[in-house]
Amino acid sequence: MTAAVLNLPETNTLDAEVRRVFEKQFDTAIRLRRSTAEERIAKIKKLKAAVLAHSTALQEAMYKDFKKPAVEVDLTEILPVVAEANDAIRKTKKWMKPSGVWPTMMMGGTKAYVQYEPRGRCLIVAPWNYPVNLCFVPLVSAIAAGNTAILKPSEMTPHTSAVMVKIVKETFTEDEVAIFEGDVAVSTALLALPFDHIFFTGSPAVGKVVMAAAAKHLTSVTLELGGKSPTIVDETADLDLAAKNILWGKFTNCGQTCVAPDHIFVHESVKAAFIEKATAVLKSSYGDSDAAQARSDSLTHVVNQRHTQRVAGLLEDAKSRGAKVLSGGGVNVADQWVAPTLITDIPAEAKIMSEEIFGPLLPIIGYTSLQKVIDEINANPKPLALYVWSRNEANIQKVMKETTAGGSCINHTVVHYLHGNLPFGGVNNSGIGSAHGLYGFKAFSHERAVVRTQFMMARMFFPPYSGFMKKVVPWLMKLV
Structure with missing residues (x-):
């Protein structure tokens, strides 16, 4: 039996097909509670092999969808899947083992452990x-934890989704892993079902919709969201390295990255030097003109014309309010193209200062007081990422202790996402829960508390309550 693939216009038929597959996964989810590490690892190996076998097709599909360079497809799409799969292949057996805990003073005569159980039927809603x-x-995490899954890829990258459908069909039966193509109607039909866990990646606005739908069934969620991730470059930073690294982190995937630096606070004493270096890096990396950059084989395009118009609107709004374009600024809506752009002198009321950019526009904001920068960051929703460039340990610690973010890099950007031994996730508006490695395994697992009796010390607390008990309890209250 093949994996389910759906793209049906009739709502009743759509709902029925979604429910059919969901119900078909029930018995499998129960059976997978008994699955061994070897069985789970075998599935992960098959998924990895299928992704690698279709790597050329994925490169071609993503170029059709938004002209993503083949090297970037390998680095940012296929490599992370392979790395996550390899990590799970090595460690799933270890992760599955019950984790023993020491008895407390009240738990004499027992031993206790945490047993990791599959959550069950899981929904994974992926972005474009x-x-x-x-x-x-x-x-990979869902399989390692022993779950079934239904996948919902984005309709905005149809060529890529078509290849993903082939991968899933070749690798799994629909009672294990199914994939449903389609627009918001498909997402709505899926979110109406009582999944055991939902893993959603996307915007905070849609994350609220997902969480509201999950609440109707008390379904647990992992929400990987976004927001405006700030970067701070102080007066002691290595400006050459900062310029190269920040622009790499920003303009990879045309700025369409949830952890991309959204805007930079640069100390006024080094702002001019940083801008000069950043402009040079931009030209050397992607071309010395908008026309050259539009032809660059190192730059992805915007995903569609609607998003191109949205990003262009942010740029025009900032310019109309007096912002200065330092480099770039070109727009071609028909070609889904916005040039990598550096902007400064942006008034606070410009939309680009409050809306997530999610595109190749990089505001550069001068500052003189680090405390004021920290206050501004804290006055806004908690970011998914925060980056600080400094060689002053006091400044680094001040930023790290007085702000909060899903994750941070010191003298680097973006790479915390790639660190398989770190939890990846946001805080409140930027996300709920964590993913990757052990943290991904736990996200798709229920941590069941188990106490096992070796000898029954608790019998002394059974009624009727004697005079002895009245003496023992106050003593225990002091002891514990």
Whole structure:
């Protein structure tokens, strides 16, 4: 039997097909509670092999969808899936083992442990910006934890989704892993079902919709969201390295990255030097003109014309309010193209200062007081990422202790996402829960508390309550 693939216009038929597959996964989910590490690892190996076998097709599909360079497909889409799969292949057996805990003073005569159980039937809703990475990486975690899964890729990258359908069909039966193509109607039909866990990656606005739908069934969620991730470059930073690294982190995937630096606070004493270096890096990396950059084989395009118009609107709004374009600024809506752009002198009321950019526009904001920068960051929703560039340990610690973010890099950007031994996730508006490696395994697992009696010390507390008990309890209250 093949994996389910859906793209049906009739709502009744759509709902019925979605429910059919969902119900078909029930018995499998129960059976998978008994699955061994070897069985789970075998599935992960098959998924990895299928992704690698279709790597050329994925490169071609993503170029058709938004002209993503083949090297970037390998680095940001296929490599993360392979790395996550390899990590799970090595460690799933260890992760599955019950984790023993020491007895407390009240628990004499027992031993206790945490037993990791599959959550059951899981829904993974993936975005368009990294369609393979952000669908198959959580799928690896779901499989390692012993779950079934239904996948919903984005309709905005149809060529990529078509290849993903082939991968799923070749690798799984629909009672194990199914994939449903389609628009918001498909998402709505899926979210109406009582899944055991939902893993969603996308915007905070849609994350609220997902969480509201999950609440109707008390379904647990992992929400990987976004927001405006700030970067701080102080007066002691290595400006050459900062310029190269920040622009790499920003303009990879055309800025359509949830952890991309959204805007930079640069100390006024080094702002001019940083801008000069950043402009040079931009030209050397992608071309010395908008026309050259539009032809660059190192730059992805915007995903569609609607998003191109949205990003262009942010740029025009900022310019109309007095912002200065330092480099770039070109727009071609028909070609889904916005040039990598550096902007400064942006008034606070410009939309680009409050809306997530999610595109190749990089505001550069001068500052003189680090405390004021920290206060501004804290006045806004908690970011998914925060980056600080400094060689002053006091400044680094001040930023790290007085702000909060899903994750941070010191003298680097973006790479915390790639660190398989770190939890990846947001805080409140930027996300709920964590993913990757052990943290991904736990996200798709229920941590069941188990106490096992060796000898029954608790019998002394059974009624009737004697005078002895009245003496023992106050003593225990002091002891514990």
